[in-house]
Amino acid sequence: MKRITTLSFFMLLCWITAFAIPRAEYPRPQFERNAWINLNGEWTYSFDFSGSGLEREWFKSTGFDQKITVPFCPESKLSGVEYKDFINHMWYHRTISIPQDWADKQVLLHFGAVYYKSEIYIDGVFAARHFGGTSSFQVDITPYVKAGQTHNLVVYVESDVRSTHQPSGKQNLQFASYGCNYTRTTGIWQTVWLEAVHPEGLQSVQMIPDIDQQQLIIRPRFYKELGGKLEVTLKDNGKVVSKETVAANALSTVILPVKKMKTWSPENPFLYDVEFRVIDKAGNVVDEVKSYAGMRKVHIEGNKIYLNNQPYYQRLVLDQGFYPDGIWTAPSDEALKKDIQLSMEAGFNGARLHQKVFEERFYYWADKLGYLTWGEASSWGMDCNDIETARNFITEWTEIVERDRNHPSILIWTPTNEEFWPDRVQYPRLMQDLYKLTKVIDPTRPFHGTSGGSHIATDIWTVHNYEQDPAKLKELLYNDGKLMEAPKWEIQLMPKNIGYNGLKYTYQYTFPQYKHDMPYLIDEFGGIKWNPSQQMESAQNTSWGYGEPPHSLEEFYARLEGLVNTVLSLSDHVWGYCYTQLTDVEQEQNGIYYYDRTPKFDMKRIHAIFSKNPESK
Template sequence: MKRKLSRFFVSLALGVMSLTASASVPREEYPRPQFERTDWVNLNGDWTYEFDFGKSGMDRRLYKSEGFKDKITVPFCPESRLSGVAYVDFIPAMWYHRKIQIPSEWQGRDVMLNFGGVDYFSAVYIDGQLVGRHWGGSDSFGHDITKFVSDGKVHDLVVRVEDDVRSGDQAKGKQSGNFYSQGCDYTRTTGIWQTVWMEPVDHAGLSSAYIVPDLDHKRFVIEPSFRNLENGQKVEAVVRDGGKVVSRATEKASRQVKLELPIKNVKTWSPESPFLYDVELTVYDADGKAIDKVSSYSGMRKIHWEGDRLYLNNEPYFLRLVLDQGFYPEGIWTAPDDASLKCDIEMSMAAGFNGARLHQKVFEERFHYWADKLGYLTWGETASWGANTNKIEAARNFIPEWESIVIRDRNHPSIVAWTPFNETWERPGDSEQAKQHDRFVKDVYTLTSHLDYRPINDTSGNFHVITDLWTVHNYEQNPDKLAEYFVIKDGRYPQLDPNKEISYGGQPFFIDEYGGIKWVDGAQFADNSWGYGDSPRTKEEFYDRLERLTDVILAVPYMSGYCYTQLTDVEQEQNGIYNYDRTKKFDMDRIKKIFSKVPKGFK
């Protein structure tokens, strides 16, 4: 059986580096919409590369390369068609190269080289000198390359990457550990898979800003962080409603500074009305000169839980989520263009969902931007599969990556919960290894709670150790049997294995995976295509099963929401509401009618 390629191919012209966005540069949009600077250089486009199957590149001093013989289109991974390579076997290591030149206008400022995502380990070299290393396939990172470059000079940028999805030491998500895509695992992603860019930043400029909406007190609280601090430095925050300034605050810059910005006539953010305030942060030196300016935005919304209910803006809110795995036929983990990210959200909303569980992948910031703009609720997850929760090395790799992910994405109002793990099947029972699993999960929960205020679903489905949300998975295809599953017996609520996890403690209860009904629209994607249970014989049978399963969940009195599997087919897993190429399978009016139902007492 051979892997089948996508049903359609989006062609992109390769571009050269330019200071302004150009249609010739793939993924031309600024990749960090909540921390945006006006000066930047997009490094996407035509790079050269060499595979390093024997990991001998260091011995051969490939870090001193002035160019390799083969071409690849960044930011698309070499397994994808959009990269121009489409090599789908395992790639333990590879090398990238391109020329870079620092604009003369950047003189006097530091230069940051930023990567939206590189899977998994990377080392960056300029003119043969090591700039820095990074571990983690899903988080964004940057290197200060100021001391390695000169204004106007052309430099050789080389990136070495290594990836081992079968080690058990690193998170891989749904990347297949077998040559073939099979079961719930699909084509791998190796190396650079998100935008690469450079930007100038003042030595004492901003490094980040945590924007917390405080609806109950009608204010935003902003905690800025600085690259360095200098005497007399100040920071200003301005909040705008359209072009009108509605709040302003200025404080002396320090590591402890917090900016409080009261809003008189609050406009809340919600799926029904996704209003966003513009936020601008400016750093001034002792002479009052602006040395750094960052554009951002935020939504005034509150997410919290009380007892067994989740609240949005202080009202009980029922989550009607869909599982979204973020795979694309042409780009695999990387959307072919910005419009595709927006389109996926619009397709989901057209099907009646008010949000998504972003499953086993860290979605790029541009996706969250569109979710914020469109009013789409999400659960932020990571690609936890592959990181064996019994292994200390896996924990060592996972924790700093997860910390970086939460810090990067915590300003997005659309994200309403964190899910660091999914189905930790490797928990072996009552043993020393089980203790390592439980410690790992608890450590990540504790870290997340210190970083952010949102509720935490420690491990989706199983096995819960400490959690704010209670989640179960059930793919029962018989509605009557599914109803039996939710019956409380001897005071015990549904769970996978009471011997391997804590008991339900009265948290908001969700079935965050159900359905998965197989329906193939036309030819099967592959010989091993599948879905849960027996495929319905007709579309009418599909509609009937889908509605009855969903109605069972809506009738459960302690239920706070669901997540249907899934938005689109993904390669051989053909149980999506849409085909893998995003074309329709069903009458979407009928689908929307099913998924738009809300139980009594909820919004």
């Protein structure tokens, strides 16, 4: 019998462990370190429907009486729980062991996302609080743990999706799913992990590709600045392209010349490898981070969006990012990649990632495969008039943009969807604040304040229209030399200073109108309902979609092609589209694919329709 070496045994153990832990892959592929521990897997939990857990000091727990599989939410099948009712309070527990060789390191506890408000406790001691259900965050738990020891980690979660004070996205606000609203997600729904970082380590970087000047600009931040150096190396398939060393402080800017630059695009999604090394005063390498960068530029000229200085027509699909067994959480890394591949096989060159912040691994695959994306937040459900709600949203949006701004696949930032000017003061204020803030955090991309709603501060103009007749759609979009604009409505307000005497003031709100000075896109259309069993009365009662469904497959193909050709025929005025949608989701039956990702249609015919560009209309 062949002897098993120590190395081969270790590799076998790693292989077994990787398959035992759900979502075992590294969760942050654009900022990767070697010293990390995945905390996914079996945790204990307890629901706290009365909200009395704090009073009962559950933060001191050493284990609850029920089990859940993290990172899947308790509503999902993959969590092992499948509790579908509202969960306003919930507690998690697991033990964490700190390796002995982390003794001189900062120990960081990372959460991919926890919906919505979370509090973190170590051995019963409060460590941090976070607001925001879709943004990633980290907690420095160094003061609360010791190397070589095991500690109790408790996570307390609060969520009230019906309060209007937190964005809920497509989570349904009734008991059961309805219309285009689906199963809720509560608590931990992305990977939880530990990381060891040297006190002088690299905290983050902003990478700005400058294809016009043939250079990559990098702005670093550090946990502590103690006089060390930062070495940055840019590689093309292992070959060094550029290398620079600067002082390790936040005032330093690294400028890497990139000769014979290879640009990133859907046609050629080339990525450079980037290596960061922090070197202390004594010359020791104290931190190493692996990353990558795509050299690409997105900008606007007139009514067109440009990619790498060329007009680029976007053929997008609406992607809700829901999964039958994981809800908001993909069952595997391969599932994230597969969704992009399915979209590309259907003829799309990108997606509007709708009412959900997708995890970093999705953007990684979009970067690798050459897939355009629009970054959006889960804005539905929040009251834009409420100042505290706006404050929470601004904080979460800041974290979203900072986390994802280095991904070349993201072309547009879209914080909200279908906001129709709920008031004349706070909503415009929120939109203007979001515009200014986003431009400070990331000046390299267009900002799209609200998709298909009232445009207060935006770089592009969008409309939503689900007219099912191609001829009528064309007339609605472009008639007598005018493009479809936002509607007007009247809002009646009771003046506070006159009490309840029945007098009312009526304000005629004239929405901002399109001035033909920016790109105009129809970023929701189609949504053709198709369910092969839709002729059955039961299916008619349970399924949902836009318009009267076709009566045959041939009628479906004809309507679909007619709608797409209509939009393409207006390319002098309408510079791109987003079709609803990639997959069915629960009762919504207007996907190109079924909810389980199997195809509904002849995908060759579907690809022939969606792969058309304006010049081939």
